[in-house]
Amino acid sequence: MKGRLVDWALQAVTEGLERGDEHDLAAAVEAARELGRPEFTDLAVGLAQAWEEVGHGHWADAETLYEAAALASKEPDLALRGADLAWSRSHGTRAAALFELAADLAVAAGEPAAEAYATSGLMELQGRFGCYADSGCDALAAGALLERTWLAAEAAGDPCSLARALLARSWRVGCDGRDPSEVCADAGKALEGARRCGDVAMLSSALDAWCCVALRRLDMATALDALSERVSITDGFDARQPRQFLERYDAMYMSCEIACLLGRFDEALASGRVLDELGRGRGIIFGGATQLAPLLFFRGQFDECLQQVSGAFADALQRPGTGAGMLLRALCCAAAICGYRGDHAAEATWWEQAQAVAGARPGKEFFVKMTRADVLLHHGRRDEAAALMADPSEPLTSQWRGWYGAVRAEALGQVAFADAEASADGGAYSAAVLARAKGRNQEALALFDRCGARYQAARTALAMGGAAAAEALGVYAQLGLAVAR
Numbered sequence: 001m002k003g004r005l006v007d008w009a010l011q012a013v014t015e016g017l018e019r020g021d022e023h024d025l026a027a028a029v030e031a032a033r034e035l036g037r038p039e040f041t042d043l044a045v046g047l048a049q050a051w052e053e054v055g056h057g058h059w060a061d062a063e064t065l066y067e068a069a070a071l072a073s074k075e076p077d078l079a080l081r082g083a084d085l086a087w088s089r090s091h092g093t094r095a096a097a098l099f100e101l102a103a104d105l106a107v108a109a110g111e112p113a114a115e116a117y118a119t120s121g122l123m124e125l126q127g128r129f130g131c132y133a134d135s136g137c138d139a140l141a142a143g144a145l146l147e148r149t150w151l152a153a154e155a156a157g158d159p160c161s162l163a164r165a166l167l168a169r170s171w172r173v174g175c176d177g178r179d180p181s182e183v184c185a186d187a188g189k190a191l192e193g194a195r196r197c198g199d200v201a202m203l204s205s206a207l208d209a210w211c212c213v214a215l216r217r218l219d220m221a222t223a224l225d226a227l228s229e230r231v232s233i234t235d236g237f238d239a240r241q242p243r244q245f246l247e248r249y250d251a252m253y254m255s256c257e258i259a260c261l262l263g264r265f266d267e268a269l270a271s272g273r274v275l276d277e278l279g280r281g282r283g284i285i286f287g288g289a290t291q292l293a294p295l296l297f298f299r300g301q302f303d304e305c306l307q308q309v310s311g312a313f314a315d316a317l318q319r320p321g322t323g324a325g326m327l328l329r330a331l332c333c334a335a336a337i338c339g340y341r342g343d344h345a346a347e348a349t350w351w352e353q354a355q356a357v358a359g360a361r362p363g364k365e366f367f368v369k370m371t372r373a374d375v376l377l378h379h380g381r382r383d384e385a386a387a388l389m390a391d392p393s394e395p396l397t398s399q400w401r402g403w404y405g406a407v408r409a410e411a412l413g414q415v416a417f418a419d420a421e422a423s424a425d426g427g428a429y430s431a432a433v434l435a436r437a438k439g440r441n442q443e444a445l446a447l448f449d450r451c452g453a454r455y456q457a458a459r460t461a462l463a464m465g466g467a468a469a470a471e472a473l474g475v476y477a478q479l480g481l482a483v484a485r
Contacts, residue, residue, distance in 0.1 A: 044069035045078065052085065052240070059089055059283055067098060076105040076114040083121060088242035090284050090326070095125055112155035119149040120164035124205065127171035142172050163193035163202055170209040180216065187213045204230050204247035211254060215399035218425050220262065227254055249278050256291040260298065261399055263428030263451040269295050293330035298429065300454030302337045302479055309334040313353065328357045328364055332371040339375030342482035367400060370407045377410055378459065380484035385411035392419045399425065406433035429453060436460050455479060
């Protein structure tokens with residue numbers, strides 16, 4: 001009976017499955033495993049592909065089947081398919097394990113191109129999407145992994161393998177501690193290599209690396225050019241192809257990020273809605289909350305922001321390994337809202353969660369600090385904010401250092417103005433915070449209004465007194481905010 005089931009399944013996979021055959025095929029896969037039939041691999045791959053088509057509720061099944069098929073056949077390409085699928089769903093820990101399996105199988109099979117794909121994938125996952133995984137990779141381990149990638153790529157010798165090695169170098173862990181000119185050169189070489197090899201998913205990744213280098217320099221014009229090309233080429237990507245989906249999703253993420261940095265909140269919100277639709281359609285549990293929540297925060301839509309963060313974080317806790325680290329900024333926004341409202345118990349809970357995430361992501365603690373400082377400034381506790389923001393923004397390489405410098409200037413006053421001006425990012429929002437720090441409240445109010453930053457506009461108007469302050473108190477009441485005594 002089991003043998004006939006396997007024979008039927010083989011014919012069905014060859015001729016094309018029909019919707020509804022998946023569960024019968026699953027039974028056939030188990031039968032083939034039990035019988036030790038050599039066709040197990042073909043059936044497992046066929047079912048994995050069927051589950052990919054079904055989507056929701058079965059992507060994890062597809063990943064498991066690709067792994068089982070890879071182990072049975074010793075074919076690294078099958079493990080790579082599972083790794084790419086897991087990565088496209090923000091399951092970084094699972095993706096890393098499958099990339100490691102693929103690398104080992106590639107060595108055993110003598111396939112250097114597959115080894116280069118696997119090891120470069122690990123490098124990119126850890127350096128570019130490190131927040132997707134539960135554990136990271138230190139700079140020393142990254143150096144060894146990069147060397148392995150280069151050796152495999154050189155052994156393979158094809159343009160795509162060599163381009164992957166260049167990409168791996170541009171995304172290596174520890175870039176923040178490297179010479180900026182070296183990082184820039186690596187990103188430029190990766191972009192040239194990706195253009196030569198003709199792989200559009202790699203080109204998107206290389207453009208992202210080039211964009212990130214520009215953001216570290218606060219070169220917004222270059223960043224916008226790279227992003228524009230990336231959004232254009234990913235627009236036609238096939239969402240059923242994991243790497244192509246990943247690149248389209250991340251392109252919209254960066255579109256949202258850069259628009260937010262520039263204070264173009266309406267534009268960012270539109271990208272955020274697309275991001276959310278893409279993410280939820282792929283089974284990414286927090287959808288676009290990583291960007292939507294901060295945007296709603298900046299716009300003063302506080303209740304909607306809290307709703308986004310609460311739902312996304314609850315889901316992330318239930319499913320470890322799904323990139324909860326991506327929620328750091330959202331957690332800070334939730335804490336800040338509760339702080340503005342004087343709900344200190346809820347504020348402390350959110351700060352605890354944010355700090356736990358920041359502690360696992362070196363170099364990200366500054367975002368917690370500057371949002372906490374802003375809450376202190378809201379309540380008129382400037383000395384405490386100044387103590388918290390004593391460190392200058394100059395060592396930071398984050399694209400958010402313009403806002404950090406502006407908040408620091410508001411906390412410390414004139415002694416921090418020069419540093420804030422040096423780290424200015426050209427964004428209207430951070431420019432408004434800096435203008436308010438310098439006492440240019442009318443200018444700050446106009447900039448906040450232009451951004452659509454309702455809460456910050458009201459806070460600025462409140463300091464101006466008169467009719468503007470009376471109107472601001474009305475906004476405070478609508479948003480449920482505490483008024484500084």
